[in-house]
Amino acid sequence: MTDQNFSLMTNEPTTDTAIIEQMRALIDLLKKHNHAYYVMDAPTITDGEYDKLREQLMALEMTHPALVQSDSPIQTVGGEPLPFFTQVAHDVPMLSLGNVFDKTDLANFLRRANERAGVHIDEYEMELKLDGLAVSLKYHHGRFVQAVTRGDGRVGEDITHNVRTIANLPQVLAGCEQLEWLEVRGEVLMPKAGFERLNRDSLARGEKTFANPRNAAAGSLRQLNPAIAAARPLAFFAYSVNQGLPDGIKTQSAALQWLGELGFQTAPFATATTLDGIEDYYHQIIKTRSSLPFEIDGLVVKVNSLSLQEKLGFLSREPRWATAYKFPAEIVPTRLIHVEWQVGRTGTLTPVGKLEPVNVGGVMVSNVTLHNFGEIGRLGIKIGDMVNVHRAGDVIPKVSGVIVELRPSDAKDITLPTHCPVCSSPVALPEGEALARCTGGLYCAAQQQEALIHFVARRAMDIDGLGGQWLVKFWQMGLIKTVADIYQLHQHKEHLMTLEGLGEKSVANMLTAIEKSKSTTLPRFIFALGIRGVGESTAQALASQFGTLQAICDATLAQLQAVPDIGEITAQSIYDFFRAKHNMAVVQALIDAGVHWATMTASDSDSLPLTGETWVITGTLHQMGRDEAKDKLMALGAKVAGSVSAKTTRLLAGEKAGSKLDKAMALGITVVSEEQFLALLNDYS
Incomplete structure (x- = not known):
């Protein structure tokens, strides 16, 4: 029985014990929902459903004031403060x-x-x-x-x-x-x-x-x-x-x-x-x-x-x-007749419920997002169910609950696709997570635009002059589909020069930048692939640990999890990525196109002088850019974070350092000037 159908007032209690039992049941329900709303910011019932429960308890207390419970929510406000704030x-x-x-x-x-x-x-x-x-x-x-x-x-x-x-x-x-x-x-x-x-x-x-x-x-x-x-x-x-x-x-x-x-x-x-x-x-x-x-x-x-x-x-x-x-809340019942799975730009699979069309607050609703596979489990919803639908904030259609009592005998479980509905790559759902994702990040048409933009970014392959606007246009024209096709754009040079906004010089500069990017580093290449959870620091750690791309591709889950700062979920993402045939076909096409890097020697990360240290960079550096400083720190084994915390080892503070410097000093973190940093680099060179 759902909370919104929970009622203790249908049969008037006749004894003090029965009245107190009903009060206690309502108090427990209200406390649960107070905590969900005020403390966790994740209400599990609507305001109208909550108000009905509260009205029942209030009616009992007004009728039987001598039996009012000392911890009744009618006598208090909201939820307790969160413990990690002052x-x-x-x-x-x-x-x-x-x-x-x-x-x-x-x-x-x-x-x-x-x-x-x-x-x-x-x-x-x-x-x-x-x-x-x-x-x-x-x-x-x-x-x-x-x-x-x-x-x-x-x-x-x-x-x-x-x-x-x-x-x-x-x-x-x-x-x-x-x-x-x-x-x-x-x-x-x-x-x-x-x-x-x-x-x-x-x-x-x-x-x-x-x-x-x-x-x-x-x-x-x-x-x-x-x-x-x-x-x-x-x-x-x-x-x-x-x-x-x-x-x-x-x-x-x-x-x-x-x-x-x-x-x-x-x-x-x-x-x-x-x-x-x-x-x-x-x-x-x-x-x-x-x-x-x-x-x-x-x-x-x-x-x-x-x-x-x-x-x-x-x-x-x-x-x-x-x-x-x-205001009156409008909740309308209708039937869930089908579920389709949509793939987002980052590969997330979103279930979209197809409803028997119903008017909710003056708007005909036939589709409703079910958010993710975890939400399906939370709702306990099946295809064929009668569901209560409302428009969250009178805007977004949402399923608030399932009318289990009206479930048909032929209701079907909603199953997660094993393969992406767009590209047929395997679908991964890490244990303990609610979001399922397509593993074909470089191949999947739903993700290609996002993959292309990430690939050419300054911190990745750094292809100057080939920004998101042109990448999307080239993709829409069919000139490129995957990141490997970027290195075939020279074949379309004459066509490119006819496009509005691109002249002979612009095209020449773009093709030169593409050619220059072929010479890169293994960490940059790994980062450019856009593997979920693999940022610059993780890419550096992988390169340092394994030395070659082939060794990373062949690594077992246990070997990946042994890399510093790589947990179970990120390890699974890396493992799945390099075992998706479509992804490996694109990686091979990149290498065949001439993308290369200097051979690295696999090393124990403990041998790097700054291994285990976490640095933060703030302020203006005059001798080098912050990106260059970050590269040098990572090459020495340090992790570079974006914010100061108790885990920060040292803060590199340039001119006009602001709140990060204040926080570092308050936490007693070592502050390093640009001059001291240059001296440190000289010591390790």
Whole structure:
């Protein structure tokens, strides 16, 4: 039985023991889903399904207050802070909101607020309920100093290093220099366009994609490396001031207007004086929400007067002066009739479910991504099943669950193809992974464009003048199919010179660069092949360990795993790559075309002077480029990383070294100047 069908209220319990048993069952379910949503950022049920469970527990507690359990989620907020971030206590508890779901619920909320206020409340403020991660920001004398997540409502996680990278966040507030402390609360979210771009780029790189913008935003803020958050399209929207509000501001709407004047972005807001006015705005937003640049899941309705807010106060987990007016979730059942497998640019196989067409939120849906083979197993889905479909964020069709009770007797298991549907190369699914991939990286038509662009890159074969634009054009024209065909382009010289944008000199330079690239090194060649998991350091380690390409091709899994920094999954990728006939045909064609390198002597990597050391390079080097410095370090056995960590051995710091130098000094890591580095190279030459 799925959680959304779980109900304990169909039979009214008659004994205290039965009531407590039902409370405990609901509490355990809610705790599980709270942890999935707040801590792991991976909800397993929809908001509507969660709300139904919570309503059942709340009804039991209201009817039987003497039996309320001390650990009831109705009395607390969210999930516990993650243990690997610094924990910070909130000056003012950061509570969540209660919910209403229709006009009757809303009318009851307004009635209770008026009764408790003891006066007629003449104005309400309405904000869009943004679907992101709630954070509290502190400014000291107008300068941003700290960001903390909600956590459990009383203690949150310090995520200052990540929030500081958000582009639309004002770091300094003009005119607030005399204000000792200002605390602003709001939502960090990922706009729709940025979310779609992030997933497209992740999919192209063969990386994990996010289920929705909220998960993407939360995952970005929980990175220990701020560079990751900085690369994500995050935005901050303010919704309240908890400390430092000027005395002259008396309403919530005026507070938001003031925040906007300080430079904070706020979501659209409005005011209304009656229930009907709120209801009209609610339906207006429902009609226009699809055109908004970010996801919302309802309205927040607040008493506009700040003095009345203070008078009304709080329940144990939520304010009495505000509630979330949630939008209805639309989940529609339909049948899965077939599954097709699509191959991405990096070889990832994605299962696409073919559905009996169904209208979901005004859009006819007939296809739905099942993400990966691991997701199929998690859902327990079979061909022929009736499934519940919704549009995640009202945009992306998604299967939320299987209606097992309606499974037909002839339902069929969904099986992973053993061979790529595009090129027939073997499909690999490493143990413990969810993503299956085609192993024909150099041959598979679905992957050829990506393979071509990687092959000519500066750190690979370094073919200057043959960029991605021309590679894709030549591929579309049929002049090249695999990377080996690059070395046959001289046969099409006359044709190339007729193309717009390419003249005689440009073609001559391009062909010269191609010819020059034939003389390379074994590490560069291995890296250029684009084997999954094989970066420059791994390619260098393979070349150093085995000495020849043939020895690498013949290596067993055990021999590959014995190479420093090569684990089980990367070893399997290398092993599979060199046993795919299509890949080896392309490798042989490259060698036949004249690609060559100096013979290396297989050596024990322990004999290299910097083996076991991890270096990071930062700042400007004047005697050599950073790429050249990286090559020299790798040739001496060092691993070159992109960021400073506790595992870093030494930092090579050039001119204008920035945050990496600061972090290295804080961690006590040895810092090497360019002059010292040149002397070290001289010692080892």
